Amino acid sequence: MTKKKMTIIASKGTLDMAYPPLILATTAAAMDVDVTIFFTFYGLEILKKNNADKLKVSPLGNPAMPMPMPIPTLVSSLPGMEAMATAMMKSMCKKHGVASIGTLLDLAIESGVKLIACQMTMDLFGYKKEALVDGVEVGGAAAWLDIAADSQINLFI
Amino acid sequence: MSADIKVDQVLDAKGLSCPLPILKTKKAVEALTKDQILKVETTDPGSKNDMASWAKRTGNEVLKVEEGSGTFTFYIKKSA
Numbered sequence: 001m002t003k004k005k006m007t008i009i010a011s012k013g014t015l016d017m018a019y020p021p022l023i024l025a026t027t028a029a030a031m032d033v034d035v036t037i038f039f040t041f042y043g044l045e046i047l048k049k050n051n052a053d054k055l056k057v058s059p060l061g062n063p064a065m066p067m068p069m070p071i072p073t074l075v076s077s078l079p080g081m082e083a084m085a086t087a088m089m090k091s092m093c094k095k096h097g098v099a100s101i102g103t104l105l106d107l108a109i110e111s112g113v114k115l116i117a118c119q120m121t122m123d124l125f126g127y128k129k130e131a132l133v134d135g136v137e138v139g140g141a142a143a144w145l146d147i148a149a150d151s152q153i154n155l156f157i
Numbered sequence: 158m159s160a161d162i163k164v165d166q167v168l169d170a171k172g173l174s175c176p177l178p179i180l181k182t183k184k185a186v187e188a189l190t191k192d193q194i195l196k197v198e199t200t201d202p203g204s205k206n207d208m209a210s211w212a213k214r215t216g217n218e219v220l221k222v223e224e225g226s227g228t229f230t231f232y233i234k235k236s237a
Contacts (some may be wrong), residue, residue, distance in 0.1 A: 023175065023176050023233055026176055026180055027175075027176040027179055027180070030176070030180050030182075030183035030211065030215075031179075031183075031210075031211055031214040032214065033214075065159055073161055087200045096174050096231050097173040097174045097201075098174045098175075098177075099174075099176075111180075144158065156217055
């Protein structure tokens with residue numbers, strides 16, 4: 001049986017939005033699917049060395065985020081609110097046995113998930129390849145399309 | 158009960174959420190030889206469906222699923 005293929009475009013760099021690509025990638029790899037994740041724009045935050053477990057989530061502009069009490073939008077913009085929301089989500093994850101982003105990234109690498117960093121974004125934001133975790137390839141839109149054209153599942157997150 | 162199933166390896170995935178029970182099951186099954194049996198214990202309610210999907214995709218066989226109070230026990234035969 002030829003292996004199925006999946007690609008994911010990871011375009012977000014917040015704690016909450018880093019989960020879906022990594023959960024799907026690691027699970028797909030465990031289901032014998034060849035996985036490629038293309039990290040573009042803020043998604044590159046996930047790939048920066050020692051940064052995966054430092055991602056944050058903000059209650060600002062995020063009205064669906066469950067909070068212990070209703071928080072007015074203006075209050076969400078105060079200093080410390082982002083840190084509080086981040087700490088809250090991390091403690092919820094820990095309590096429910098949800099792996100950290102760093103752990104999922106390690107598991108993805110270990111299971112052979114191919115990681116491609118967007119060249120254009122790196123140039124745009126001034127990121128160097130050395131600043132990213134080891135084993136990352138750098139490529140452009142055509143590199144992703146080439147793999148996506150032969151994949152059964154292609155997701156933009 | 159499951160007295161008729163000879164278990165070769167036990168994996169405790171209790172307290173873990175998606176996707177960790179599946180990832181750990183995959184690793185544990187990889188370490189077995191063909192026809193050996195892995196017993197996996199989970200508490201994640203989603204693992205019941207996930208384990209079936211995973212086994213179907215990877216060509217392994219779930220011989221039996223037992224549901225306790227908040228726990229699920231899977232007997233998986235390495236078939237692939």
